Amino acid sequence: METTRNWLLPLLLATGQGALMWPGVGPDSPPGAPALFAVVAALAVETAALGWRRTAPVRALACTLGAAVLGSLAWPDGYLALGPLIALYSVAVRCPVPVTVRAVAAGVGVEWVLAGVLEGPRAALLSDMAIALGVYLLCAGLGEARRQWLAGRLTAARRLAGAEHTRRLAADQERRRLARELHDVSAHHLTSVVVTVDAAHRLQDSRPDLAAEALSFAERTGTETLTALQRLVGLLRDTDRPDHGPMSGRIEELVAGFGRLGRPVTARIPADLAGPSAEAIHGIVREALTNALRYAPGAACRVLVRRADGRLELTVENAPPRAASQAAGGLGAGRGVAGMRERAAAAGGELTAGPTREGGWRVRATLPDGAVPRRPQEPGWRRDVLREQRLADPALALAAMILPVSFALALTEDWSAAARRAALPALLLVCGLLALHALPLLWRRRAPWTVLGAVLATASLGPAAVTACHVPPRVAEFLVLGTLVETLAVYAVAGYGQGPGRTWPAPAAATLVTACAVTAMSCTDGSVGGEPVGPGGAVLLAFLLAVPLAPVFVAVWGAGLFVRRRRLRALAYDDFALATSMWQADRAAEAERQRLAATLRDAVLEHTRALVAAARRGDLAQVADTARAALAAMREMLHGLGGTAGDGEGPGGRLAPSPAVADLDALCGALRSGGRDVRVRGLAEAARELPPSVQVSVYRIVEAALGAGDLGPARVTLRRRRGTLRITVTGPARRRGPGRRAPAGAGRRG
Numbered sequence: 001m002e003t004t005r006n007w008l009l010p011l012l013l014a015t016g017q018g019a020l021m022w023p024g025v026g027p028d029s030p031p032g033a034p035a036l037f038a039v040v041a042a043l044a045v046e047t048a049a050l051g052w053r054r055t056a057p058v059r060a061l062a063c064t065l066g067a068a069v070l071g072s073l074a075w076p077d078g079y080l081a082l083g084p085l086i087a088l089y090s091v092a093v094r095c096p097v098p099v100t101v102r103a104v105a106a107g108v109g110v111e112w113v114l115a116g117v118l119e120g121p122r123a124a125l126l127s128d129m130a131i132a133l134g135v136y137l138l139c140a141g142l143g144e145a146r147r148q149w150l151a152g153r154l155t156a157a158r159r160l161a162g163a164e165h166t167r168r169l170a171a172d173q174e175r176r177r178l179a180r181e182l183h184d185v186s187a188h189h190l191t192s193v194v195v196t197v198d199a200a201h202r203l204q205d206s207r208p209d210l211a212a213e214a215l216s217f218a219e220r221t222g223t224e225t226l227t228a229l230q231r232l233v234g235l236l237r238d239t240d241r242p243d244h245g246p247m248s249g250r251i252e253e254l255v256a257g258f259g260r261l262g263r264p265v266t267a268r269i270p271a272d273l274a275g276p277s278a279e280a281i282h283g284i285v286r287e288a289l290t291n292a293l294r295y296a297p298g299a300a301c302r303v304l305v306r307r308a309d310g311r312l313e314l315t316v317e318n319a320p321p322r323a324a325s326q327a328a329g330g331l332g333a334g335r336g337v338a339g340m341r342e343r344a345a346a347a348g349g350e351l352t353a354g355p356t357r358e359g360g361w362r363v364r365a366t367l368p369d370g371a372v373p374r375r376p377q378e379p380g381w382r383r384d385v386l387r388e389q390r391l392a393d394p395a396l397a398l399a400a401m402i403l404p405v406s407f408a409l410a411l412t413e414d415w416s417a418a419a420r421r422a423a424l425p426a427l428l429l430v431c432g433l434l435a436l437h438a439l440p441l442l443w444r445r446r447a448p449w450t451v452l453g454a455v456l457a458t459a460s461l462g463p464a465a466v467t468a469c470h471v472p473p474r475v476a477e478f479l480v481l482g483t484l485v486e487t488l489a490v491y492a493v494a495g496y497g498q499g500p501g502r503t504w505p506a507p508a509a510a511t512l513v514t515a516c517a518v519t520a521m522s523c524t525d526g527s528v529g530g531e532p533v534g535p536g537g538a539v540l541l542a543f544l545l546a547v548p549l550a551p552v553f554v555a556v557w558g559a560g561l562f563v564r565r566r567r568l569r570a571l572a573y574d575d576f577a578l579a580t581s582m583w584q585a586d587r588a589a590e591a592e593r594q595r596l597a598a599t600l601r602d603a604v605l606e607h608t609r610a611l612v613a614a615a616r617r618g619d620l621a622q623v624a625d626t627a628r629a630a631l632a633a634m635r636e637m638l639h640g641l642g643g644t645a646g647d648g649e650g651p652g653g654r655l656a657p658s659p660a661v662a663d664l665d666a667l668c669g670a671l672r673s674g675g676r677d678v679r680v681r682g683l684a685e686a687a688r689e690l691p692p693s694v695q696v697s698v699y700r701i702v703e704a705a706l707g708a709g710d711l712g713p714a715r716v717t718l719r720r721r722r723g724t725l726r727i728t729v730t731g732p733a734r735r736r737g738p739g740r741r742a743p744a745g746a747g748r749r750g
Contacts, residue, residue, distance in 0.1 A: 092143025
């Protein structure tokens with residue numbers, strides 16, 4: 001289908017041009033033998049170039065311009081150089097604005113030079129040059145409008161692909177988020193209970209008073225944990241995220257709570273931390289201090305948060321563990337550092353963790369400062385975007401200005417030099433009126449009704465100016481050429497005006513005003529065609545003009561409504577698909593929340609209640625055992641949140657990231673280590689700024705293509721050009737069993 005679309009138009013143009021060369025069909029003087037050979041060669045080059053206009057538009061334009069020069073020089077009277085216009089349209093559709101501007105300049109320059117060679121210094125040269133400029137601008141404007149629409153469609157497709165990717169990963173992301181919440185709520189509380197009770201149990205002979213303090217701490221902490229877990233179960237039914245209130249006080253309370261456990265903790269925190277970054281800091285500090293309590297009990301800790309260049313820099317550092325202390329290893333879920341990194345990344349920052357030279361541990365995170373107001377987007381960026389989006393409107397407006405003027409100049413070719421000199425002031429006035437008439441089209445999308453009113457008003461000024469300046473009738477009739485502007489204004493009202501059902505007055509008003517204006521210009525001297533015309537005759541003439549004009553304006557208005565309806569239907573489909581994907585993502589996340597709530601009630605909450613009951617009974621050993629059992633249940637639950645082993649998961653049931661284009665190098669390396677020669681080219685360029693869903697698709701396609709081939713050498717080539725990624729996998733086909741033949745078309749390209 002794509003091949004048919006590429007070659008159908010070039011072949012039709014070549015057929016039409018070939019028909020013009022048939023004796024008796026085209027011009028009176030068909031080309032001779034040498035000229036015929038040159039014209040056929042030009043047609044062949046033009047057809048081949050236009051066949052590749054979608055993949056190589058700039059080269060197609062260059063080839064068609066060369067073919068136009070060759071064909072026009074060989075057969076000036078009959079060769080139609082339409083190929084450059086089609087190629088320019090393709091350039092405007094598929095290339096950025098600077099390339100389109102240079103293409104227009106190149107095309108107009110070639111046309112002007114060719115017109116100068118063929119026409120010579122004649123009066124017709126200026127009109128031919130103006131017509132060439134107007135037609136090229138019109139093609140560029142239409143192509144730019146098409147490019148804007150395709151860019152919008154591509155953006156919508158990428159947004160939908162991102163939503164689909166989010167929908168597929170919604171359950172996994174919700175599991176990770178809930179795992180962080182559960183870990184933050186229960187881990188450091190239960191770990192503190194285990195560490196405190198174990199210390200009291202070991203020192204109960206020398207420090208019997210510690211047992212009572214440990215039981216009191218276990219009861220208080222277990223009650224807090226039970227309350228927090230019950231609150232978490234209730235929040236699992238709420239899909240809204242918590243608001244981002246001030247967090248400095250909560251972070252200071254957290255640090256003070258660890259200080260009450262007997263470890264020296266110093267902190268320096270700004271007083272106005274707020275936003276997602278502050279919440280991330282709270283979770284990172286809690287996890288880092290919990291790890292310090294678990295693996296370096298009794299060691300001094302330091303918490304520092306400072307601002308620098310609109311960023312928050314967090315440092316949590318603990319000294320080496322004391323030699324006599326006993327670390328409570330094995331109590332965690334094994335995802336503390338990973339959880340901190342995920343929390344920092346979710347806030348738009350990054351985190352590093354590692355040992356210090358002294359043997360301690362240091363966690364550093366850099367996060368955006370939520371208290372610093374973000375700067376608005378630079379207005380220059382918006383100006384560039386709007387300038388690029390509005391290129392189509394200036395191009396169409398200039399074409400609407402130039403084409404009537406150029407046709408008016410072309411109609412004066414048969415005049416004598418004296419007549420042209422005498423009519424020069426009137427010609428300049430008419431050209432100025434035509435340019436003023438088309439000027440409002442610059443705002444046709446932003447204010448279509450205002451543009452239509454301005455166009456009709458300037459059309460009404462024509463008869464008044466003709467009468468006031470005593471413009472000759474044969475010059476005044478050139479104002480009729482500005483009717484093209486009215487059609488563009490009516491189309492703009494139908495395509496961009498508010499309330500498509502209320503745009504029907506536009507064609508009626510355009511028909512009435514245009515018919516009256518043309519009639520008034522024709523009757524400025526009281527006669528039409530040398531015959532006197534009275535008021536009744538003028539009304540009849542206006543009615544006769546309105547009869548053929550009305551279907552034209554109604555057809556243009558209907559075309560605008562049709563295009564508008566198609567555009568709105570496509571946008572509505574995108575919105576519906578996006579909303580459906582987001583709804584499905586919410587449902588998947590809700591299912592994970594309900595599953596976690598049930599598991600949380602059945603596992604961790606029961607052990608926490610038993611811990612509180614044992615603390616109230618004064619059973620120190622039972623408190624330690626129950627706290628360890630609660631931690632074990634939490635660990636098992638956290639591992640369960642990582643999913644079951646399967647596709648897309650790493651070792652131990654942990655969810656692995658989806659494969660990307662950059663992972664193709666590792667895939668090919670694994671195949672090479674297995675004895676198969678596999679090479680990949682164009683990886684760096686192809687991996688740049690691709691949506692996640694597209695990257696996964698590219699990886700799966702290459703993986704399947706390599707698996708479908710034999711164990712011989714294979715080559716993977718990724719080529720990216722103008723928003724299209726071409727994947728080529730070459731290699732031997734898979735061997736088939738005896739007596740079976742490969743189907744026709746089975747080859748070495750995947």
